Amino acid sequence: MLVFSKQRLILLSVPKTGTTAYETALAPLASIVVSAPPELKHAPVFRYNRFFRQMIERFIGEDAEIVAVMREPVSWLGSWYRYRQRASLDGQANSTRGISFDDFVTAYCKGESPSFAQVGSQAKFLEPQRNGTRVTHLFRYEDQTGFRAFLEKRLATSIETSWQNQSPSVPLDLSSGTETRLRRKYAADFTLWQGITGGGQYTPQSPRPKSNAKE
Template identity: 60%
Template sequence: MLVFSKARLVFLSVPKTGTTAYETALSPLASMIISDPPELKHTPLYRYNRFFRPALEKFIGPDIDVIAVMREPVSWLGSWFRYRQRSFLHGHPNGTHDLSFDAFVAAYCQQTRPPFANVGSQAKFLEPTRSGTRVSRIFRYEDQPQLIAFLEERLEAKLDLSRKNVSPEIPLGLAPEIEDRLRHRHADEFALYASLA
């Protein structure tokens, strides 16, 4: 999570949406950088609302915009699947070695997910709170130029982005019946993504 006090802006770090690259590029401009532990770096909106918003509004002011990035849901799961193929996870319960992408997505659709498929939900991460706190704007991961243009204008700076924390390239295919199950079971993810301009 990044906070820009002068610009009155908070950038939430949705996992697997390129946030490490943005953190690297934007750190010199940020007033506050929450990069560790991962539970704080990847603070969802409900946790931001409970723990960070009151303090930020006290010291920065009430009109703080909160932005985030969302990735197309199948692509997002593909990134998690590839990330968990890394060698340091071999033999670990979170590892996806010896699994197909179909098996990974099918496990993600289960009521109780095994550890390797327990990767959360973008829709839940970005869900408005009961108090009315919501993300001001969600950008599509697949439309980086729109996000970059917004940040450059808002922060009055030119950004130089390079890819960071990139998962290994693995061809991914998803059987139609598995994709149908995913779209039915997690319709909220697809609806939220489709609603983004």
């Protein structure tokens, strides 16, 4: 996560959406750089709201805007699957080595997914909060030109990026039955991604009912 105080802009880092490359390039311009631990670097909207928002609004202003990137859901899962194929995870519970992409997605759709398929949800990551805290500008991962142009204009700089955390190239075959199940269970993710238009405009989903469960 990066905070640009003069521009009143916060860049959230949705995992597996290529934002690490932008954070690397833009960190020197940021007032606050949150690069670790992963739970804070990749703080979702609800965690930003809980731990960062009051401080940022007090010292930067309540009109600060939040920008994020979302990836097409099947492609996003494919990136997670490939990432967990890397040799350094061999023998660990979250490794996908020896597991097909179809089996990975099937496991992801279960009520209690095994460790290798626990990757969360982009819709949940980006979910608006009941107090109105939400992403202001949401870009598709596939629209790198639009996302880059937005940042360059807001930050008054040119951006040069290089690919970070590249994953192995492996087949991503998905049966029609598995994809249908995925689209049904994670309909919110597909609806949100499809609702993103040019310039980072989108239709935010409604916040979920408040629960008593702790984070």
